[in-house]
Structure formats: C-alpha cells, structure tokens
Amino acid sequence: MSRPLFLRIQFAIEAHDPYFILKRNAAGTLGLSSLQKVTVAMRMLAYGVAADAVDDYVRIGESTSIESLKRFVRVVVEVFGEEYLRSPNNDDISRLLAQGEARGFPGMLGSIDCMHWKWKNCPIAWKVNYSINGHDYTMGYYLADDIYPPWSTFVKTISCPRVNKDKHFAATQESARKDVERAFGVLQARFAIVHGPSRFWDLPMLRDIMKACIIMHYMIVEDERDVYIPDLNYDVIEENITVSHERTIELSQIIQNHRHIRYRGIHSQLQTDLVEHLWKLQGARMNA
Structure with missing residues (x-):
C-alpha cells in the first residue's frame, strides 16, 4: 500500500470515528494518535499477528489493539463500502x-x-x-x-x-x-489474517474483517492500476x-x-x- 493511500484511509477514519482522534486525558496527558491505532490494525490484518505482538513496535496495549482493529474494519466498511462494494455500473x-x-x-x-x-x-x-x-x-x-x-x-x-x-x-x-x-x-x-488467524473472531467481526480486506485490496488495485495494467x-x-x-x-x-x-x-x-x-x-x- 502506498503512503498516500494509507494516509487517505487514516484521514477518512479519523474524520468518521472520534475514537481515532488524538485526545488528552483528565491529567492532560496525550493519548494514542490515530496513526498508532491505524498502524496496529493494519499490521494485524497484513501480518496476521496477535494483538500482544505489536505492543513493542507501536507502543500500544493488547486490549487497545483489539479495540482499534474492531473499530478500524467497521469504519472501513462504513466509509468505503458504498464505493468499493457497490453493484457494477x-x-x-x-x-x-x-x-x-x-x-x-x-x-x-x-x-x-x-x-x-x-x-x-x-x-x-x-x-x-x-x-x-x-x-x-x-x-x-x-x-x-x-x-x-x-x-x-x-x-x-x-x-x-x-x-x-x-x-x-x-x-x-x-x-x-x-x-x-x-x-x-x-x-x-x-492480508495474512485471511489465512487463518481470522477464525478466532466471532462471525460479525469476521464479516467486517473480510469486507475491509476486500475493500482495501480494491483500493490498492485502483491506486496501482496505471502501473501494472496495460493501457x-x-x-x-x-x-x-x-x-x-x-x-x-x-x-x-x-x-x-x-x-x-x-x-x-x-x-x-x-x-x-x-x-x-x-x-x-x-x-x-x-x-x-
């Protein structure tokens, strides 16, 4: 996935779900950024790793990683589903x-x-x-x-x-x-999560994971079409x-x-x- 496409997805998700917006807690300490939450979700989808395997790289806890993934795939479907899962025109x-x-x-x-x-x-x-x-x-x-x-x-x-x-x-x-x-x-x-790790989620989550992976696959193909497909x-x-x-x-x-x-x-x-x-x-x- 190219950097511009990644940032496009990040900005759209941050604008759609306040969960991904950088906030301060009651003590005034900054929380996790949208970049961290989106990155951990992407890594879990792309590499099929467990939630506790990304904490050292992204500096994010296991429970937050799981919550970020759940919200990420749901928002991807809500924001981009109408465009990339629509009937053919x-x-x-x-x-x-x-x-x-x-x-x-x-x-x-x-x-x-x-x-x-x-x-x-x-x-x-x-x-x-x-x-x-x-x-x-x-x-x-x-x-x-x-x-x-x-x-x-x-x-x-x-x-x-x-x-x-x-x-x-x-x-x-x-x-x-x-x-x-x-x-x-x-x-x-x-998206290595499609191989097998996805089976550990419940059915509604599986549906969102598969739809989100398909949507992002279409987005990548669209982004790279001019490079790999003949004119x-x-x-x-x-x-x-x-x-x-x-x-x-x-x-x-x-x-x-x-x-x-x-x-x-x-x-x-x-x-x-x-x-x-x-x-x-x-x-x-x-x-x-």
Missing part, C-alpha cells in the same frame, strides 16, 4: 466486456468460483447484446467449472476434450477462469455489443428472464460458438 460493465473481448470471450463479465457463489444467489443477468459465430445473444455470461448448472449465464469448460479446437477452448477457458483463484490468492498474500481503452467496445441496465418491473418479464437464464439450449449453443470463435482467433494469430 455502466463503466464497470464496459470495462469487463472490453477485457473479455480482448481475451477472446465476447460478452463475458468475468469468472466465478464455488466459494464465492451460492445456489440462491445467482449472478445478475446483465442485458448485453453481442454476436458470436453468426448467433445473437442478449445476456452476459460468467466462466465457470463443472459444478455449476448448464444455464445460459454460465460457460463451462469441456471435460476430457478430444479434438484440437475443444482442447484449445478448455485451456483458454480454464486460464481465464483462474482470475478468481488468483485474486483470492493475492488477497491472502496481502486499454475501456470506453471503446465492439459495435455489436451494447449494454442495458434497465430493470425488469413486470412479474411476467421476471419469470421470462428466469427461464431464459436456466435455458440449457443457449448454454450449449454459446459454448459451441465460443469453441469455434476461439479456434478461428487461434488460426488468425498463427497465420499473422
């Missing part, structure tokens, strides 16, 4: 579509993994109009593995591929799908891809969309079209 969807198109998957919104998904929490079916291999589609999709149902919003890999085009599709799909696992691995590497023009999408965020109101339309999501025919056709599309791209690259 038009710019986000456009960026995801551009990234998917660049990797050979038009209409792809990302990848999904079992530990990030529950059956009752189906991913949002964004209305995205695009064309692959001469067939038109109206919903975006997520890359998934074999545990997911054959819905039109999931594109799964091919188990035991035999022909070359199927092998190429499976390798490309699985490579792109690793994004979720890599992202969680980066999160664990960045892609996310505002420019292929002309055959359009995005709509209109919400369905009529119950009949909700039921129709629900059936459309679960329609297996679209799932099979989309996978077949992507196999052909990726194979053509591979041939074009080899002939270039």
Whole structure:
C-alpha cells in the first residue's frame, strides 16, 4: 500500500470515528494518535499477528489493539463500502466486456468460483447484446467449472476434450477462469489474517474483517492500476455489443428472464460458438 493511500484511509477514519482522534486525558496527558491505532490494525490484518505482538513496535496495549482493529474494519466498511462494494455500473460493465473481448470471450463479465457463489444467489443477468459465430445473444455470461448448472449465464469448460479446437477452448477457458483463484490468492498474500488467524473472531467481526480486506485490496488495485495494467481503452467496445441496465418491473418479464437464464439450449449453443470463435482467433494469430 502506498503512503498516500494509507494516509487517505487514516484521514477518512479519523474524520468518521472520534475514537481515532488524538485526545488528552483528565491529567492532560496525550493519548494514542490515530496513526498508532491505524498502524496496529493494519499490521494485524497484513501480518496476521496477535494483538500482544505489536505492543513493542507501536507502543500500544493488547486490549487497545483489539479495540482499534474492531473499530478500524467497521469504519472501513462504513466509509468505503458504498464505493468499493457497490453493484457494477455502466463503466464497470464496459470495462469487463472490453477485457473479455480482448481475451477472446465476447460478452463475458468475468469468472466465478464455488466459494464465492451460492445456489440462491445467482449472478445478475446483465442485458448485453453481442454476436458470436453468426448467433445473437442478449445476456452476459460468467466462466465457470463443472459444478455449476448448464444455464445460459454460465460457460463451462469441456471435460476430457478430444479434438484440437475443444482442447484449445478448455485451456483458454480454464486460464481465464483462474482470475478468481488468483485474486483470492493475492488477497491472502496481502492480508495474512485471511489465512487463518481470522477464525478466532466471532462471525460479525469476521464479516467486517473480510469486507475491509476486500475493500482495501480494491483500493490498492485502483491506486496501482496505471502501473501494472496495460493501457486499454475501456470506453471503446465492439459495435455489436451494447449494454442495458434497465430493470425488469413486470412479474411476467421476471419469470421470462428466469427461464431464459436456466435455458440449457443457449448454454450449449454459446459454448459451441465460443469453441469455434476461439479456434478461428487461434488460426488468425498463427497465420499473422
């Protein structure tokens, strides 16, 4: 985490919660500064150390360290949660579509993994109009593995591929799908508390710890994006891809969309079209 980003978080937390403001006690002695309290919380999150392991470095007691961590993660969620845990907007969807198109998957919104998904929490079916291999589609999709149902919003890999085009599709799909696992691995590497020490907290505290780590991870990625990510023009999408965020109101339309999501025919056709599309791209690259 860069120093400007750390200070941004510190100032926002100090402004939101008076607990982090430097005060004097009844005897006129200065207490702990916000820098000390934020630093001890950050060290416990980043290194996964116990509260009594930071007292020598930060000059802060065990009970105060625990209280600082509890308040820190809660305030991070309250202050930055609306911005960094919000639903995707038009710019986000456009960026995801551009990234998917660049990797050979038009209409792809990302990848999904079992530990990030529950059956009752189906991913949002964004209305995205695009064309692959001469067939038109109206919903975006997520890359998934074999545990997911054959819905039109999931594109799964091919188990035991035999022909070359199927092998190429499976390798490309699985490579792109690793994004979720890599992202969680980066999160664990960045905040060691996610590895195991977090299990000693109660459930509400665990929820705040995980949300705070995810928020700060997003903030770091945003802060370092210009350094590590190639300069892609996310505002420019292929002309055959359009995005709509209109919400369905009529119950009949909700039921129709629900059936459309679960329609297996679209799932099979989309996978077949992507196999052909990726194979053509591979041939074009080899002939270039």
